[in-house]
Structures are given as C-alpha cells and as structure tokens.
Amino acid sequence: xxxxxxVEVSEGKIKKASLEAAAYSSKIAETSGAESVAVVxxxxxxxxxxxxxxxxxxxxxxxxxxxxxxxxxxVYSKAIAEAADKASAELVVLSFNQNGKFLGPRIAVxxxxxxxxxxxxxxxxxGGKLSAKKNVFSGKASATYQIVTAxxxxxxxxxxxxxxxxxxxxxxxxxxxxxxxxxxxxxVKSVDKVTGTIPLTEAEVVVSGGRGLKGPENWWMxxxxxxxMGAATACSRPVADVDWRPHHEHVGQTGITVRxxxxxxxxxxxxxxxLAGVNQSKVIVVIxxxxxxxxxxxxxYGIVGDAFxxxxxxxxxxxxxxxxx
Amino acid sequence: MKILVPITKVPDTTSKIAFADNNTKxxxxxxxxxxxxxxxxxxxxxxxxxxxxNAGSEVVVINVGAADNEQIIRKALxxxxxxxxxxxxNPTDAFFVASQIAAYAQTENFDLVITGKETIDFNSFQVGGxxxxxxxxxxxxxxxxxxxxxxxxxxxxxxxxxxxxxxxxLPLVVGATKDxxxxxxxxxxxxxxxxxxxxxxxxxxxxxxxxxxxxFTLPEKAKQVKLVSPxxxxxxxxxxxxxxxVI
Ligand SMILES: Cc1cc2nc3c(=O)[nH]c(=O)nc-3n(C[C@H](O)[C@H](O)[C@H](O)COP(=O)(O)OP(=O)(O)OC[C@H]3O[C@@H](n4cnc5c(N)ncnc54)[C@H](O)[C@@H]3O)c2cc1C
Numbered sequence: 284x285x286x287x288x289x290v291e292v293s294e295g296k297i298k299k300a301s302l303e304a305a306a307y308s309s310k311i312a313e314t315s316g317a318e319s320v321a322v323v324x325x326x327x328x329x330x331x332x333x334x335x336x337x338x339x340x341x342x343x344x345x346x347x348x349x350x351x352x353x354x355x356x357x358v359y360s361k362a363i364a365e366a367a368d369k370a371s372a373e374l375v376v377l378s379f380n381q382n383g384k385f386l387g388p389r390i391a392v393x394x395x396x397x398x399x400x401x402x403x404x405x406x407x408x409x410g411g412k413l414s415a416k417k418n419v420f421s422g423k424a425s426a427t428y429q430i431v432t433a434x435x436x437x438x439x440x441x442x443x444x445x446x447x448x449x450x451x452x453x454x455x456x457x458x459x460x461x462x463x464x465x466x467x468x469x470x471v472k473s474v475d476k477v478t479g480t481i482p483l484t485e486a487e488v489v490v491s492g493g494r495g496l497k498g499p500e501n502w503w504m505x506x507x508x509x510x511x512m513g514a515a516t517a518c519s520r521p522v523a524d525v526d527w528r529p530h531h532e533h534v535g536q537t538g539i540t541v542r543x544x545x546x547x548x549x550x551x552x553x554x555x556x557x558l559a560g561v562n563q564s565k566v567i568v569v570i571x572x573x574x575x576x577x578x579x580x581x582x583x584y585g586i587v588g589d590a591f592x593x594x595x596x597x598x599x600x601x602x603x604x605x606x607x608x
Numbered sequence: 609m610k611i612l613v614p615i616t617k618v619p620d621t622t623s624k625i626a627f628a629d630n631n632t633k634x635x636x637x638x639x640x641x642x643x644x645x646x647x648x649x650x651x652x653x654x655x656x657x658x659x660x661x662n663a664g665s666e667v668v669v670i671n672v673g674a675a676d677n678e679q680i681i682r683k684a685l686x687x688x689x690x691x692x693x694x695x696x697x698n699p700t701d702a703f704f705v706a707s708q709i710a711a712y713a714q715t716e717n718f719d720l721v722i723t724g725k726e727t728i729d730f731n732s733f734q735v736g737g738x739x740x741x742x743x744x745x746x747x748x749x750x751x752x753x754x755x756x757x758x759x760x761x762x763x764x765x766x767x768x769x770x771x772x773x774x775x776x777x778l779p780l781v782v783g784a785t786k787d788x789x790x791x792x793x794x795x796x797x798x799x800x801x802x803x804x805x806x807x808x809x810x811x812x813x814x815x816x817x818x819x820x821x822x823x824f825t826l827p828e829k830a831k832q833v834k835l836v837s838p839x840x841x842x843x844x845x846x847x848x849x850x851x852x853x854v855i
Contacts, residue, residue, distance in 0.1 A: 588838030
C-alpha cells in the first residue's frame with residue numbers, strides 16, 4: 284500500500300507544515316511497510332521537490348503547472364484525489380493549516396474516506412481501522428477518532444510532529460491531473476502579507492502581548508524580544524480590536540490557534556477564550572504584575588512583575604545567552 | 609440571492625468539560641448550549657446583511673438535530689433569517705451532517721452557503737468543505753470579507769501571516785471567520801417576529817458515518833507554575849534552556 288502526502292508549496296518553497304506532514308507519513312509508512320509518496324501542485328524547482336527524500340518520501344508526483352500556483356480547494360481536491368488513485372493510496376495526509384482545513388474534508392468526500400481533522404499524534408492502524416488523537420473543546424480535552432472506511436484522510440496539526448532530516452532524494456514524476464480550466468475559477472486579486480517575519484502558525488516561539496502593555500507605542504518590548512529569539516509576535520483580542528496590532532496577530536477562540544514550543548505571554552490575563560488558542564503550546568511563560576492573573580494556572584514558568592521592568596531585562600539576558608551559545 | 613446558513617449547537621465557552629459512559633460521551637449535565645459563535649456572529653449575520661442590501665433575497669438556516677435545538681433556531685430567526693429547516697436526526701459525524709445539508713441544498717436554488725469556520729466543541733472545520741465537495745461548488749474558507757455583485761463574489765481570506773483577496777463566481781460555499789460581520793443582538797421586534805416564522809422539519813437522508821469517537825481524555829491535572837523573581841530574570845532564560853529545553 285501507499286501513503287500519499289499533499290505537500291504545499293508557496294512561491295516555490297515547501298511549507299514547513301507540509302514537511303511535517305510528509306515526515307509523519309514516512310514514519311507511518313516505515314512501521315506499516317507502506318511506501319511514502321507525495322504530490323506537489325504548482326511550480327517548484329526539481330531540487331526543492333526531490334528534497335522531500337530527506338524526510339523519507341520515495342516518489343513525488345509533481346504537477347508543475349502554473350495554474351496551480353494559487354490555492355483553490357475545488358481543483359486541488361480533484362488533483363489530489365487523482366494522485367491518490369494513481370498511487371493506490373489507502374491513506375492521504377495533509378497539514379491542518381489554513382488551506383488544509385478547507386481542503387481535507389473535500390478530499391475525504393471525493394475519496395469516500397473517513398477524515399480526522401487535526402490529528403496531533405501518530406495513528407494506530409488495526410484491523411483496517413485507523414485511530415488518532417486530536418484536541419477537542421478548544422484544547423480543554425482530547426478525543427480519539429477512529430476511521431472505519433477503507434480509505435482514510437488525516438490532517439496533521441502544525442508543529443505537533445518533529446521533522447527529522449536524513450539522506451535521500453525522492454524520484455520526481457511529472458503529473459498532469461485531468462482538470463479543466465473551468466475547475467480553476469478562483470482568481471487571486473491581491474495578497475497582503477507581512478514579509479520578513481515568521482508566520483504565526485509556523486513559529487516555534489511566539490511572544491505575545493495584551494492590554495497590560497498599555498498602548499501600541501510599547502510594543503517594541505514584544506518586537507525586540509521576538510526579533511532576538513527568531514519568534515513570531517501575537518496579541519490578545521482586545522489589543523487587535525482597538526487596532527494596537529493587526530488582526531492576523533490575534534490568538535484565541537475567535538482568532539488563530541497556535542502550538543509553538545514556547546509561548547511567552549506579557550500583560551495578558553489568561554481569559555478562557557485566550558487560552559483556547561494557546562493552551563496546546565509545549566511551554567508557556569507568563570509575565571504579569573497580578574499574582575492572581577488566571578494565566579499563571581496554565582503556565583509552566585512565570586514572573587510576577589511589571590512588564591515595563593521585566594521585559595528590558597529579559598531582552599538583555601536573552602542577548603547574553605545567545606552570545607554564549 | 610438565496611443564502612443557506614447551517615447552524616449548530618455547542619456548549620457555552622465557559623462550560624466545564626466532563627465525560628460520561630466510561631469517557632465515551634460528552635456529559636451535558638448542567639451545560640448551557642448556545643449557537644456556535646462563528647455560525648451566529650459571522651455566517652448568519654453576514655447573510656442577513658447581504659439580504660438587507662439586496663432586495664428580494666432570502667436567508668434560510670438549517671440545523672441537523674433533535675427537537676430541543678429549536679431554541680437556537682428561534683434565535684437565528686430572531687437575528688433575521690427568514691425561515692428554518694431542521695433535519696430531524698441525531699448527528700453521528702461531520703459527513704453525516706454535511707450530507708443532510710447538501711441534500712437539502714439541492715432541493716432549492718441557493719447561491720451561497722455560509723458556514724462558521726469551525727465549531728467550538730470538535731474544532732474540526734469539516735462541514736463547509738464537505739458540503740462544497742458534495743455539491744461540487746467552489747469554496748473559500750477563513751473568510752473575513754465577502755461582497756457579492758451579480759454573480760461575482762469578492763472575498764478576503766486569512767492565509768499564513770496575512771490575507772488574500774480573491775474573486776470567484778456563485779454558487780459558492782464560504783467559511784466565515786472573525787470580522788466578516790458585526791454581531792447583532794436580537795431586538796424585541798426580531799424575537800416577536802421569530803415566533804411566527806416557519807421551522808420546516810425534514811426527514812433524514814440515510815448515510816453511513818465514516819468516523820466515530822472511541823474515547824475522550826481530559827488533560828492531566830493542572831500545571832504547577834514555577835515562579836522566577838523579577839530581580840533574577842536570567843534564571844528564567846537558564847530554565848528555558850536547561851530544564852524546558854525550548855531555547
Ligand atoms: C465569546 C468570546 C470570545 C473571545 N475570544 C477571544 C480570543 O480569541 N482571544 C482573546 O485574547 N480574547 C478573547 N476574548 C476576550 C477575553 O475574554 C479577554 O477579555 C481578553 O483575552 C483579555 O485580554 P488581555 O488579557 O489582553 O486584557 P486584560 O484582561 O485587560 O488583561 C490585562 C492583563 O495585564 C496585566 N497587566 C497590567 N499592567 C501590567 C504591567 N505593567 N505589567 C504586566 N502585566 C500587566 C493585568 O494584570 C491583566 O492580567 C473573547 C471573549 C468572548 C466573550
């Protein structure tokens with residue numbers, strides 16, 4: 284059997300979240316004696332595509348067709364389902380990232396497959412069924428989902444599976460899915476992207492600020508620390524609501540869900556709706572001047588203190604640490 | 609323009625989460641249920657705004673669930689939906705729900721289906737994408753702006769680190785997220801009006817579920833925070849490096 288990973292490229296580069304998905308598939312392939320196959324849609328260099336071999340992918344179907352350079356859930360679903368048939372894949376894996384969230388269910392329907400959205404661990408395969416854990420109730424619990432159909436689709440939560448790179452290059456096969464011009468039909472008019480910063484959903488470290496920082500003029504504390512640490516910046520909802528920060532930085536129940544290795548919360552009280560977006564972080568650090576702030580109950584490390592005093596010190600200490608390591 | 613808005617019922621955000629039957633079922637004892645926030649605040653409200661701006665339009669809400677879901681259906685009618693459909697069934701999985709919605713959507717000529725981005729109980733983002741595939745329509749998810757002119761829709765959606773503006777044509781499935789609309793509180797007129805609006809109960813379409821939840825787990829007990837003195841910030845950096853190993 285084969286396991287097919289949908290690997291997303293953006294401006295010719297493989298997305299980190301997709302690399303995690305490919306590494307995840309290769310691991311499942313290794314333990315179940317299957318072959319790890321990937322499909323790439325859109326233009327990317329041969330080197331970039333064959334580098335999937337480093338995470339255990341053996342064969343890549345590459346549709347180097349410029350029409351696929353922009354995302355479209357309908358035509359992507361068709362093409363990926365066709366790739367799954369071509370590989371005789373029983374399992375299709377993709378990332379549960381922004382595009383994957385809308386694409387996964389489409390592929391599942393197309394393949395008459397059961398679907399697990401947002402798996403956070405390796406699956407268990409037994410008697411033709413596949414089970415995997417995922418977070419539910421906005422991180423307040425987890426559930427084991429079981430797929431009972433012959434074909435299966437799993438979307439992997441970003442930053443939940445480590446990428447371990449080895450040696451190897453994948454064989455690249457040209458792939459021309461049978462789609463028509465009419466299937467495309469979603470035109471990108473403009474993209475508004477902060478360049479030169481790390482996307483929040485892919486960041487390993489996130490430095491986040493709340494209303495405790497008093498105003499946008501004080502955000503240098505968050506930005507400087509983030510810059511030193513190679514981290515992404517985030518904020519609580521009220522901060523985005525009053526336009527101290529852009530909306531795409533807002534994390535929580537109504538914003539983005541993040542799952543970094545390290546989440547540093549500065550001047551954020553830790554309301555349940557905020558925690559819903561960050562409680563899957565591996566380590567949480569809270570800096571707040573109120574020892575009763577609820578966030579301390581969800582934190583691994585904390586400093587009870589004034590952010591305006593603690594943050595400059597933390598930036599200095601981190602610089603010293605970086606210089607010594 | 610005819611717009612279909614699927615709505616669902618979820619435990620209130622602040623609910624205590626507990627499980628029953630040997631951790632195989634959600635324990636709803638003492639839990640208050642609400643309309644899923646993104647369904648209500650963004651999907652439904654944007655649908656009502658579009659209706660108000662386009663004479664002759666209609667907004668239909670659809671729910672797959674038992675009779676006690678009528679409370680949230682009435683609320684949706686009070687916010688401004690014209691009529692409601694309830695598929696009389698206990699949902700077994702997302703595919704089951706999506707199949708019911710798609711089956712109903714095929715009985716009328718809808719231009720738009722607007723869903724909330726995800727439910728706050730299972731956080732699975734499934735129904736919108738599945739309905740789109742079942743109908744073989746275009747779909748755009750994580751949408752925070754939606755304008756319709758004739759049969760052309762212009763939408764802004766969230767992408768990693770920013771937004772993207774796209775144009776496509778109807779019919780279309782939209783997954784709504786924050787800022788798509790300004791949430792509304794139903795007024796007295798809406799609440800009174802909702803009492804006389806129709807809730808049509810339709811029978812279930814037979815479909816096999818494709819997934820099941822075999823067990824739930826609660827996180828291990830609350831974390832114990834390790835406090836560092838504000839006069840010794842270097843200690844925090846050391847702990848993050850040596851103990852937590854995250855830097
Ligand atoms: C349905 C619903 C959905 C919501 N969704 C979200 C969501 O997605 N994301 C989200 O973030 N919120 C969300 N909220 C809002 C949430 O309930 C809180 O109101 C919000 O998270 C609070 O933001 P904050 O912590 O920045 O501000 P506050 O609650 O005002 O907290 C500020 C904190 O800063 C501390 N502080 C003050 N001065 C200093 C100082 N000098 N140094 C250090 N600390 C200081 C204070 O002790 C306090 O703890 C939602 C609310 C509802 C009802």
